[in-house]
C-alpha cells in the first residue's frame with residue numbers, strides 16, 4: 020500500500036528535481052524510497068537513537084558523503100534550525116509524535132516550515148472509526164485495540180493519528196498552501212496482522228502482573244488465528260485509509 024503512496028508523491032513531484040530531501044520521520048521503508056530517488060543529498064531524522072544506529076548500518080553502503088541519518092527531536096527548537104531542504108517528507112510522523120514529543124502535534128508543521136524549501140509531503144493514517152461494517156474491519160479494530168492496550172499496560176505511549184481534515188487545517192494555519200490531498204483505502208493482510216500482534220507480544224515482558232501477561236498472550240494468539248483465518252475468506256477487503264497531502268510554504 021505504502022508504495023502506492025510514494026508512487027503518488029512521485030507523480031505529484033513530476034519533473035521537478037528532488038534536490039535535497041529531508042525524511043523528517045524516517046524508518047526503513049521511507050528511507051528505502053528516499054535513498055532510491057535522484058536527490059542531491061538526503062537527511063533522515065528519527066527521535067529514536069537506536070533506530071538511527073540500525074539504519075546507519077543498514078544503509079551504510081548506499082550513503083553518499085553528504086547523506087545523513089540523525090537522531091533528534093522536533094520538540095527541540097534548535098534541532099536542525101538552520102537546515103533547508105527542497106522537499107520534506109513527513110511519512111507517518113504526525114501519528115508517532117505523541118510517543119516522542121506529546122502535545123507538539125499542533126505546532127509540528129510550523130516547526131518544519133523553515134526547513135521546507137519547495138514542498139512538504141505529509142503521509143498519514145486516518146484514525147479508525149469506532150465500528151466497522153464487516154468482519155474483516157472488525158478484526159482490524161480488535162487488533163488495534165489489543166495493541167494499544169498492551170502498549171499502555173507496558174507503560175509506553177501509543178500513536179495518536181489525526182484525520183485528513185485536521186492535517187489540512189493545521190497545514191493552512193502553519194503557513195502552507197495545500198495543493199493536493201488524496202485518500203488511499205487500505206488492503207491489510209497477514210503482514211499487518213502479524214506485525215501488530217508481534218508488537219503486542221513484545222510489550223508483555225514489561226507487565227508486572229505475570230498472570231495478566233499470560234492471559235494476554237493467549238488472547239493475542241487467539242486473535243492471530245482468527246484474523247489470519249478471516250483473511251483467507253475476505254481477501255481483498257478494504258478497511259481504513261491512508262492519505263497524502265502536498266503542501267507548499269506560503270510566501271511571507
Ligand SMILES: C[S@@+](CC[C@H](N)C(=O)[O-])C[C@H]1O[C@@H](n2cnc3c(N)ncnc32)[C@H](O)[C@@H]1O
Pocket residue numbers: 043044045046047048049050064065066067070091092093094110111112115116117118119120123
Ligand atoms: C511511524 S515511524 C515512521 C515510519 C517511517 N517513515 C517508515 O518508513 O518506516 C515515525 C518516525 O517519526 C519519528 N518521530 C516521531 N516523533 C518525532 C519527533 N518529535 N522528533 C523527531 N522524530 C520523531 C520516530 O522516531 C520515527 O522515526
